[in-house]
Amino acid sequence: EPEVTQTPSHQVTQMGQEVILRCVPISNHLYFYWYRQILGQKVEFLVSFYNNEISEKSEIFDDQFSVERPDGSNFTLKIRSTKLEDSAMYFCASQGRGGLNSPLHFGNGTRLTVT
Amino acid sequence: QKEVEQNSGPLSVPEGAIASLNCTYSDRGSQSFFWYRQYSGKSPELIMFIYSNGDKEDGRFTAQLNKASQYVSLLIRDSQPSDSATYLCAVNPFGSNAGNMLTFGGGTRLMVKP
Numbered sequence: 002e003p004e005v006t007q008t009p010s011h012q013v014t015q016m017g018q019e020v021i022l023r024c025v026p027i028s029n030h031l032y033f034y035w036y037r038q039i040l041g042q043k044v045e046f047l048v049s050f051y052n053n054e055i056s057e058k059s060e061i062f063d064d065q066f067s068v069e070r071p072d073g074s075n076f077t078l079k080i081r082s083t084k085l086e087d088s089a090m091y092f093c094a095s096q097g098r099g100g101l102n103s104p105l106h107f108g109n110g111t112r113l114t115v116t
Numbered sequence: 117q118k119e120v121e122q123n124s125g126p127l128s129v130p131e132g133a134i135a136s137l138n139c140t141y142s143d144r145g146s147q148s149f150f151w152y153r154q155y156s157g158k159s160p161e162l163i164m165f166i167y168s169n170g171d172k173e174d175g176r177f178t179a180q181l182n183k184a185s186q187y188v189s190l191l192i193r194d195s196q197p198s199d200s201a202t203y204l205c206a207v208n209p210f211g212s213n214a215g216n217m218l219t220f221g222g223g224t225r226l227m228v229k230p
Contacts, residue, residue: 034217036218042222043220043221043222043223044160044204044206044218044220045220046217046218046219049217057217059217090159092159092160104150104162104165105150105162105218106162107159107160107161108159109158109159110158110159
């Protein structure tokens with residue numbers, strides 16, 4: 002069964018540094034997402050991406066964050082000037098042609114630790 | 117503020133019993149509802165989705181939706197120790213113009229004891 006793959010599985014960075022989290026969505030999917038989960042807390046929506054542009058973003062997704070689909074297969078989340086509170090699991094998800102209410106398929110996540 | 121509420125648990129049931137997980141949501145216009153299972157340190161894994169009032173069955177799992185009461189539940193029949201996990205309720209709020217900007221509940225931790 003096709004999978005959403007994320008790399009790296011764990012990223013450690015120092016406060017103030019930039020990180021890029023990478024995702025390869027399922028190949029024929031159209032909608033792409035980033036969610037995050039701070040340890041012990043709820044899964045939170047960050048951003049959705051469709052037709053090469055952001056379609057929705059949450060209050061969390063401020064100017065520190067950006068997304069890109071540089072080559073038609075990868076989908077990246079860039080976090081500039083990381084802060085301690087950015088430490089979380091970041092999940093990429095994709096959604097296919099089954100309609101806007103069809104289920105999301107999540108990747109295994111990248112655990113980001115900011116020290 | 118759109119909210120999805122779940123009892124954090126833990127809900128402890130013996131092996132073979134029925135586990136009943138509940139979720140309430142605040143946005144009356146919500147259109148679609150999802151149950152995900154999450155093992156510790158892992159990503160959410162889709163169990164079921166439901167869009168219409170009533171019951172939807174898939175194997176040992178039954179999702180129930182009552183939009184008037186803004187309530188969705190998940191029943192797990194013949195619970196197995198491998199079902200032990202955190203179950204996340206997720207709701208797609210009305211008005212999102214593309215895709216699933218899901219609002220998740222905090223999850224209910226289920227423990228199935230052999």
